[in-house]
Amino acid sequence: xxxxxxxxxxxxxxxxxxxxxxxxxxxxxxxxxxxxxxxxxxxxxxxxxxxxxxxxxxxxxxxxxxxxxxxxxxxxxxxxxxxxxxxxxxxxxxxxxxxxxxxxxxxxxxxxxxxxxxxxxxxxxxxxxxxxxxxxxxxxxxxxxxxxxxxxxxxxxxxxxxxxxxxxxxxxxxxxxxxxxxxxxxxx
Amino acid sequence: xxxxxxxxxxxxxxxxxxxxxxxxxxxxxxxxxxxxxxxxxxxxxxxxxxxxxxxxxxxxxxxxxxxxxxxxxxxxxxxxxxxxxxxxxxxxxxxxxxxxxxxxxxxxxxxxxxxxxxxxxxxxxxxxxxxxxxxxxxxxxxxxxxxxxxxxxxxxxxxxxxxxxxxxxxxxxxxxxxxxxxxxxxxxxxxxxxxxxxxxxxxxxxxxxxxxxxxxxxxxxxxxxxxxxxxxxxxxxxxxxxxxxxxxxxxxxxxxxxxxxxxxxxxxxxxxxxxxxxxxxxxxxxxxxxxxxxxxxxxxxxxxxxxxxxxxxxxxxxxxxxxxxxxxxxxxxxxxxxxxxxxxxxxxxxxxxxxxxxxxxxxxxxxxxxxxxxxxxxxxxxxxxxxxxxxxxxxxxxxxxxxxxxxxxxxxxxxxxxxxxxxxxxxxxxxxxxxxxxxxxxxxxxxxxxxxxxxxxxxxxxxxxxxxxxxxxxxxxxxxxxxxxxxxxxxxxxxxxxxxxxxxx
Numbered sequence: 001x002x003x004x005x006x007x008x009x010x011x012x013x014x015x016x017x018x019x020x021x022x023x024x025x026x027x028x029x030x031x032x033x034x035x036x037x038x039x040x041x042x043x044x045x046x047x048x049x050x051x052x053x054x055x056x057x058x059x060x061x062x063x064x065x066x067x068x069x070x071x072x073x074x075x076x077x078x079x080x081x082x083x084x085x086x087x088x089x090x091x092x093x094x095x096x097x098x099x100x101x102x103x104x105x106x107x108x109x110x111x112x113x114x115x116x117x118x119x120x121x122x123x124x125x126x127x128x129x130x131x132x133x134x135x136x137x138x139x140x141x142x143x144x145x146x147x148x149x150x151x152x153x154x155x156x157x158x159x160x161x162x163x164x165x166x167x168x169x170x171x172x173x174x175x176x177x178x179x180x181x182x183x184x185x186x187x188x
Numbered sequence: 189x190x191x192x193x194x195x196x197x198x199x200x201x202x203x204x205x206x207x208x209x210x211x212x213x214x215x216x217x218x219x220x221x222x223x224x225x226x227x228x229x230x231x232x233x234x235x236x237x238x239x240x241x242x243x244x245x246x247x248x249x250x251x252x253x254x255x256x257x258x259x260x261x262x263x264x265x266x267x268x269x270x271x272x273x274x275x276x277x278x279x280x281x282x283x284x285x286x287x288x289x290x291x292x293x294x295x296x297x298x299x300x301x302x303x304x305x306x307x308x309x310x311x312x313x314x315x316x317x318x319x320x321x322x323x324x325x326x327x328x329x330x331x332x333x334x335x336x337x338x339x340x341x342x343x344x345x346x347x348x349x350x351x352x353x354x355x356x357x358x359x360x361x362x363x364x365x366x367x368x369x370x371x372x373x374x375x376x377x378x379x380x381x382x383x384x385x386x387x388x389x390x391x392x393x394x395x396x397x398x399x400x401x402x403x404x405x406x407x408x409x410x411x412x413x414x415x416x417x418x419x420x421x422x423x424x425x426x427x428x429x430x431x432x433x434x435x436x437x438x439x440x441x442x443x444x445x446x447x448x449x450x451x452x453x454x455x456x457x458x459x460x461x462x463x464x465x466x467x468x469x470x471x472x473x474x475x476x477x478x479x480x481x482x483x484x485x486x487x488x489x490x491x492x493x494x495x496x497x498x499x500x501x502x503x504x505x506x507x508x509x510x511x512x513x514x515x516x517x518x519x520x521x522x523x524x525x526x527x528x529x530x531x532x533x534x535x536x537x538x539x540x541x542x543x544x545x546x547x548x549x550x551x552x553x554x555x556x557x558x559x560x561x562x563x564x565x566x567x568x569x570x571x572x573x574x575x576x577x578x579x580x581x582x583x584x585x586x587x588x589x590x591x592x593x594x595x596x597x598x599x600x601x602x603x604x605x606x607x608x609x610x611x612x613x614x615x616x617x618x619x620x621x622x623x624x625x626x627x628x629x630x631x632x633x634x635x636x637x638x639x640x641x642x643x644x645x646x647x648x649x650x651x652x653x654x655x656x657x658x659x660x661x662x663x664x665x666x667x668x669x670x671x672x673x674x675x676x677x678x679x680x681x682x683x684x685x686x687x688x689x690x691x692x693x
Binding site for chain 2 (some may be wrong): 029033036037040136137139140143144146
């Protein structure tokens, strides 16, 4: 009788241990996924940052006296690439950069020669592509953060999170009001 | 060794040689290993379409999920729109946007055409995209695969597994062993039919092997791109929230949803967008004005389903014969039938259960004979049916049953049941003589039966109910294509279709 009870207890303990290990490993995997997703955002942001100097130089050739606009872009880029920013501050800096870039690209409407410049057009296209990629990277990152938070706040993730350390809530990389498109509501 | 024996052995040797050559050809043309790239969200420059990615992800063997992935990709590119009006993604609808479709590939046009056929101008539930029959779904998907393969070859990602010369050589040589067997059979004095059979038989399995292995294989460029897409797959797999995304999530995830479906990551979206034969029991129909799911019941076990008056009378006779037979057997049998007799007999019971079983099974066989259902397995089944009685006798059971005079309880139940069945068939036969009813509606499905002589199921939506019971289309009547609107003259009692007129094809 004692052997049977002992055997059942051993099986239950083994199952419990397996469940806890599995849950903890899932937490680790999800945390790593948020980090990998953030790295993707970082790559896309760097790609955009690298395009900006050429874009500014291209615009300067046709619209040199729009100094304020050009300098605003350079300054916003400086803040965004300055380093040491947290996720929320980085998102705000990128929003500011996006807003100043919008004003720079709008110059093309006032300066037909600038608009017709093939190099400027190519850069503009590359910038658009880079921004699309940033948008998707942001979606993936936020999705990873959401999965991680759900796992952290669910049982037994909420108990296990404190054991190994290094587990805590992550910031969402949210689009600011400047870059958010108006939501189009369609009634099916 | 005789000349014939030499020929047979030579043929066997040729088969071994052919198999060896075939094995070498298979080994030489197998796909190399795909080296998965690091997990990435990048599609790369000029990415392949999701349909081609599905071919690569399925190791060049099939294009599973390609049609669903293409639909999602068309939605991401604005040619289609997916809307989810409620919580259940299965009720999502697909709509044409009217955007210019000039630059589409043939397989994209095929998918778009299928959606347009179902959606029209008002849209359709995604479940309505499925085909309502195996054959059409198979033909459509076969053509889709061909078009995708053409595109993959154009991009240098795929090629035929065997070069034409090799395929021809393998095909021609697979007849050589059979030829030797045929000559051996003729010279051994066998008739020409026997010789032909011996000549053809060895070629059939070899031909099957060859046909199975014909197909596509990777090019070096294809393996490289497959590795890249394996990296995308790993990236998408790592995002747990991606797998259960519904089709309407394409609004947020754009082309990622299509690629995720092609790579087998977004299983839910792929499952809901089935370009297959669809669910036999639940079909979306717009007959009557609005789209709604119609549940179909197929009365497989209903007695007299689709039977003619003559057939019903025959079945009534069969059931009556069994009922009367069982009654007579119960009344006329004597306890001493199962007692050993003769000069040395001790008057002990000999297998009373077997005797009872033999009587019952014999009567059942008579009923089967009258019903015209005597087949090649009937006697075998009858033999098996005797076994429980024999087993019971061996263990001393059923002895008392044989001793008793009159009806056993089981016999009474069987007699009443078969009597009722005979009465039921007779009633159906009378009802069958009444004037037929007329029903008009859209054919939802045509389902064949395993027995070719049995009536086929014809599921019709009359537009006034969400449930329907299939009608019985006689085997000799021409098939009606699903989607046609037909006017049927039917007998409600047997659900037999007496005549069918196609209103719109």
